[in-house]
Amino acid sequence: QKEVEQDPGPLSVPEGAIVSLNCTYSNSAFQYFMWYRQYSRKGPELLMYTYSSGNKEDGRFTAQVDKSSKYISLFIRDSQPSDSATYLCAMSRTSYDKVIFGPGTSLSVIP
Amino acid sequence: SAVISQKPSRDICQRGTSLTIQCQVDSQVTMMFWYRQQPGQSLTLIATANQGSEATYESGFVIDKFPISRPNLTFSTLTVSNMSPEDSSIYLCSVGSDTQYFGPGTRLTVL
Numbered sequence: 001q002k003e004v005e006q007d008p009g010p011l012s013v014p015e016g017a018i019v020s021l022n023c024t025y026s027n028s029a030f031q032y033f034m035w036y037r038q039y040s041r042k043g044p045e046l047l048m049y050t051y052s053s054g055n056k057e058d059g060r061f062t063a064q065v066d067k068s069s070k071y072i073s074l075f076i077r078d079s080q081p082s083d084s085a086t087y088l089c090a091m092s093r094t095s096y097d098k099v100i101f102g103p104g105t106s107l108s109v110i111p
Numbered sequence: 112s113a114v115i116s117q118k119p120s121r122d123i124c125q126r127g128t129s130l131t132i133q134c135q136v137d138s139q140v141t142m143m144f145w146y147r148q149q150p151g152q153s154l155t156l157i158a159t160a161n162q163g164s165e166a167t168y169e170s171g172f173v174i175d176k177f178p179i180s181r182p183n184l185t186f187s188t189l190t191v192s193n194m195s196p197e198d199s200s201i202y203l204c205s206v207g208s209d210t211q212y213f214g215p216g217t218r219l220t221v222l
Binding site for chain 2: 032102
C-alpha cells in the first residue's frame with residue numbers, strides 16, 4: 001500500500017462547478033497537510049497547508065483534514081478555466097520534514 | 112516563508128555527461144531536500160541534505176549517481192552523473208519552515 005493515495009483522474013468539470021479532490025494516507029504520524037497546484041511544465045505551487053485536523057479556507061479554496069479517517073480534501077468553489085492543472089496532495093510529520101506526495105489529480109475546467 | 116531559486120532553469124544534455132543544479136535559499140535552513148519529478152509522475156524524494164553532514168538518500172537513489180553538496184545553510188547542489196535519457200525529469204529543491212516551499216525546478220532533458 002502506498003503511503004499516500006490520490007485518484008489520478010483526469011477530472012473534467014464545467015466552469016462554475018464545485019470540485020472535490022481527495023487523498024487518503026496510511027501513516028498516522030503525518031501532521032502537516034499541503035495542497036500544491038502544478039501547471040504544465042512548471043514546478044508545484046503551494047496552495048494551502050493545514051496542521052492536524054480541521055478546515056481552512058482561502059478564497060475559493062477550502063482544505064479539510066480528517067485525521068481519524070486519514071482523509072484530506074480540497075474543495076474549489078466557482079471553478080474557473082484557470083484552475084485547470086494537476087493538484088498534488090502532500091504531507092509530512094513536521095513542517096521541516098520531508099514531504100510525501102500523492103500521485104496528483106489532473107483537473108480540467110471547461111468554459 | 113522562504114524564497115528559493117534554482118539554476119539552471121532548464122538544460123538539454125548529452126548521454127554520459129553530468130549536470131550540477133544549484134539551489135539558493137533566502138534564509139538559513141537546516142535541512143534542504145531534493146526531489147525528482149519524472150514526466151507524468153508525482154514528486155519523489157531523492158535525498159535530504161543537512162549542512163555539515165553527508166546527505167541521506169532514499170531507497171533507489173545512490174550518492175554516486177546523485178552527489179549532493181551542502182557547503183552552508185543557504186545553498187546546496189545536486190549533480191546528476193553519467194546521465195541517460197531516463198534521467199530526463201524536473202529536479203526541485205525544497206526547504207521547510209512553516210511549511211514546505213519549493214524552488215521553481217530545473218527541467219532536464221537528456222538526449
